[in-house]
Amino acid sequence: MLVIGELINGMYNQAGGAIQKKDKSVIQRLVREQVEAGCDVLDLNCGPLSHNPAEDMAWLVESVQEVTDKMLCLDSTKPNAIEEGLKIIRNKAIINSTSADKEKLDVFVPLALKYKTGLIGLTLDKKGVPQDKDRRMELAAMIIADCQEKGFPLEDLYIDLVILPVNVAQAQLEDTLNALAEFKIHSSPAPKTVVGLSNVSQGMKERSLVNRTFLIMAIVNGLDAAILDPLDKELMDSLITAELILNKQIYCDSYLQAYKKK
Ligand code: THG
Numbered sequence: 372m373l374v375i376g377e378l379i380n381g382m383y384n385q386a387g388g389a390i391q392k393k394d395k396s397v398i399q400r401l402v403r404e405q406v407e408a409g410c411d412v413l414d415l416n417c418g419p420l421s422h423n424p425a426e427d428m429a430w431l432v433e434s435v436q437e438v439t440d441k442m443l444c445l446d447s448t449k450p451n452a453i454e455e456g457l458k459i460i461r462n463k464a465i466i467n468s469t470s471a472d473k474e475k476l477d478v479f480v481p482l483a484l485k486y487k488t489g490l491i492g493l494t495l496d497k498k499g500v501p502q503d504k505d506r507r508m509e510l511a512a513m514i515i516a517d518c519q520e521k522g523f524p525l526e527d528l529y530i531d532l533v534i535l536p537v538n539v540a541q542a543q544l545e546d547t548l549n550a551l552a553e554f555k556i557h558s559s560p561a562p563k564t565v566v567g568l569s570n571v572s573q574g575m576k577e578r579s580l581v582n583r584t585f586l587i588m589a590i591v592n593g594l595d596a597a598i599l600d601p602l603d604k605e606l607m608d609s610l611i612t613a614e615l616i617l618n619k620q621i622y623c624d625s626y627l628q629a630y631k632k633k
Contacts, residue, residue: 372596372597372614373411373565373596374596375411375413375444375465375599376405376410376414377414378404378405379415380415380446381416381417381418381421382416385401386418387420390418390421390431391420393430398431398434399434399438402438402439406439406441407631408602408607409611409630409631410601412443412444412596413441413442413444414444415428415444415445415446417447424447424451426455427452428447428452428455429456429458429459432456432460433459436461440462442462442465443456444491444598446468447467450479450482454482457482457486463487464488465489465491466489467491467598468490469492470492470496471493471496471511471513471514472497476514480517480518481521489528492511492530493533494507494514494530494531494533502543508550511530511532515528515562528562528563529563529565529595530554530563530564532547532551533567534547534566536574539574544571544585548588548589549592551564551592551593551594552592552593555593561593564593564595565594565596568586568599569599579603579605579606582599582600582606587609587610590614607631608627611630614630
C-alpha cells in the first residue's frame, strides 16, 4: 500500500507556522521523521492561511527536495499553486486533487498529462460530498470516463471516496467501505483508491484508535493508498501487520523494522 505522509499541511500548527515564517528546518525535520517512519510519498499542503499558495507551494517543494527523493503529492484546490510546484519537481509527483466537476477535470487532467504525474480524483462535485454509495460510484465513473477520453493512464488515477468524520456522518462510513470493495469487483483493471484517513476521526477523542480501526477495515476492502500520520506508531504497525496477514510481504521476525527500511 502507498503510504502518503500528511504532516506537511498548514492545517497542522507546526507546519502552518513554519510555512508562514518560511522556516525550512521544521519542514525538513517533518520530512525526515515521516520517511523514517516508513512513508512512501509526502503530501504538501500550504493550508487555509496561506496568502500566496503558489509561492508557498514552490517553497515547500524546494525545501523538501533538499532532503529527500521521495515522491511528492501536491495538495491544493488551486491549479496555479500545483503548477508552480510541478515546474520545479525532480521526481514523480501526484496531483491532489480534482473533483468530478467538468471544469476541474478540464484543468487538472491536462496538467497531470503535461507533467506526467499521478492524479487523485475526489468523488464530489459542486453539490458536495454524496450521501450514498451509488452516487459515489457514479462520480467515480465520471472521473474515470473523463480520464479515458483524455488519454490519461488509469493506473495513475486514484479515486478518493472522501471520508467524513464518524461524528458527522456515521452512516456513510460503511458505504465507503462497500464502495472500495465494489471498485475491485466491477472493473478490471480497477482504478486505485485512496483516503484521507485522519478525516475519519476529526473532532473526536479516540482519534488514533478510530483511525487505525478504519484503516484496517479499508485495507481488507482493497484500499491502495492512504494519506495518514506515519508518526502514529500504532497506526503504522497495524498497517504493516495487516499487509503481512494479507500476504503482501514475506514474513521475518523483524518485519516491522524491515518495512520501514524499504
Ligand atoms: N483526501 C485527499 N487529500 C486530503 C484529504 C482527503 N488532504 C487533506 C486531508 N484530507 C488529509 N490530511 C489531514 C491533515 C490533518 C488532519 C486531517 C487530515 C487533522 N489535523 C488536525 C485537526 O484538524 O484536528 C490538526 C491538529 C494539530 O494542529 O495538531 O486532523 O480526504 N485527497
